[in-house]
Amino acid sequence: MKESESKLENRNIKPTAMRELVLSVLSEQTAAISLADLEQTFEKADKVTLYRTLKTFEENKLIHSIDDGTGSVKYALCKETCQCHPEDLHVHFLCTKCKKTYCLNDIPVPSVNLPTRFTLENINMVIKGICSNFHR
Amino acid sequence: MKESESKLENRNIKPTAMRELVLSVLSEQTAAISLADLEQTFEKADKVTLYRTLKTFEENKLIHSIDDGTGSVKYALCKETCQCHPEDLHVHFLCTKCKKTYCLNDIPVPSVNLPTRFTLENINMVIKGICSNFHR
DNA sequence: GTTAACTTTGCAACTTGGTTGCATCAATTT
């Protein structure tokens, strides 16, 4: 069995050809990509199918979405063990020059002392700035 | 001179009637509000005017915007001294039950040790969960 | 192996939030 196949099945996603393709595209990325980005890597693929594929992946925690404030949601692969719980989350970085959004996998989202009676479910932390590609 | 007038002028915003009205609505809020919310508080006001008013306010740092991932940007008043620099920023909280977005003014955005060659400009940190209104 | 049941895919069309262009109106300046 192909690796992509088992990755999908591990997350209880039926491994169709389309899904394996999308997964492989996602695996190649160094930055998070949007639905539109994904669409453009395929010459001929329906936006809606890709959209639903991403939704399925996200629901099953194969990928996570990042709202970086640019108006288009980005997606990136989760780590094998990720359950998308607060302790699994990492910081994201949006470069205002190159417009790319990176997972800073090594930087966990810092914990916050919420006032009592506030229950935490999820945290979205996006840092904007200039990335190393523009500092060289 | 009215207080709202001077608040506007302090931020170099020409105090028109419309702008004073919008400012007063913003002042009344306990949660951040969207353009659509704002539109509804006025019986008769053009969406575009309100939109541009918010833009002007934001550019001049009278208010700040929060992208809470709901698909509509929210706005809230800045503190008097706010320059919207990283050290001025606070955490925001989106309640998944009541759908309101609150400024947690007392909780500064925690500082993050970025890898070298990453320059920080801004941070958006939104915590999702359930707010006190639903814990009573 | 054929039929039935279910899932995925693809097309069209729509919704919503945000945005721009342009004409009009108000206010400030000379």
Next chain:
DNA sequence: AAATTGATGCAACCAAGTTGCAAAGTTAAC
């Protein structure tokens, strides 16, 4: 008062995301 500048309002547009439905593909049952 005429001229310049800025604010407002209407219409129309744009992009991202989303839904409905039919066609194609897959799986299961007989």
